[in-house]
């Protein structure tokens with residue numbers, strides 16, 4: 377079985393996470409997608425919502441969507457002050473599950489383009505496949521020669537490769553373009569602008585009820 381992780385800060389979770397992931401699951405044949413919230417984002421300021429609030433929003437977003445599950449390994453131990461480096465999470469997953477199980481890490485095109493700034497980025501493919509979702513505003517090609525060569529070496533267009541090998545391939549999915557970001561949602565709420573169509577209703581109600589991102593209680 378191919379296990380899929382979708383890592384993120386989810387501050388808050390929105391349809392830009394969920395809709396491409398649903399499409400990706402049917403394109404690749406994923407039975408489940410495990411949302412993997414980080415505790416301390418490696419390359420971002422601390423989230424506005426607490427770890428508990430981000431987790432609560434994810435749970436609300438997926439409670440009626442059986443495709444999704446939660447992987448809380450980056451939140452444990454909560455007291456950790458260390459950034460949630462993906463390579464360390466993947467290593468821990470491999471230690472628990474062995475070398476022959478298939479593992480895929482899902483990311484948007486923006487994350488792929490930022491990959492050369494990630495901790496030990498070139499070793500990620502020793503542990504997992506990378507499944508890339510399209511994202512509006514982020515080019516499909518990169519000017520970074522090192523990244524481009526690395527992609528060319530590992531890219532596959534054959535979904536079956538992702539099931540036949542436990543790790544090592546990069547796959548560009550034909551997911552729908554969703555012009556949504558958590559930044560835009562936080563700004564909209566701060567400006568008292570509407571964003572109900574950008575995220576699940578239960579998450580929107582939670583944000584209002586908690587007064588998150590300066591929403592009026």
Ligand SMILES: Nc1ncnc2c1ncn2[C@@H]1O[C@H](COP(=O)(O)OP(=O)(O)OP(=O)(O)O)[C@@H](O)[C@H]1O
Pocket residue numbers: 383384385386387391392393396482483484485486487509510511512554555556557558559560
């Ligand atoms: N609209 C989107 N389309 C495709 N992928 C997305 C989209 N939004 C987020 N992702 C991907 O989901 C993962 C987690 O994203 P994250 O939780 O940081 O959301 P974000 O909207 O990018 O947040 P922020 O605006 O705060 O930077 C990343 O790999 C990101 O590329």
Ligand SMILES: O=C(O)c1ccc[n+]([C@@H]2O[C@H](COP(=O)([O-])O)[C@@H](O)[C@H]2O)c1
Pocket residue numbers: 382383384385386412414417418419420460461462463487493494495
């Ligand atoms: O390992 C790294 O160096 C690294 C750098 C940036 C992001 N990540 C991970 O990539 C995922 C998406 O990150 P973000 O910042 O877009 O929420 C999330 O799981 C992060 O922990 C990981």
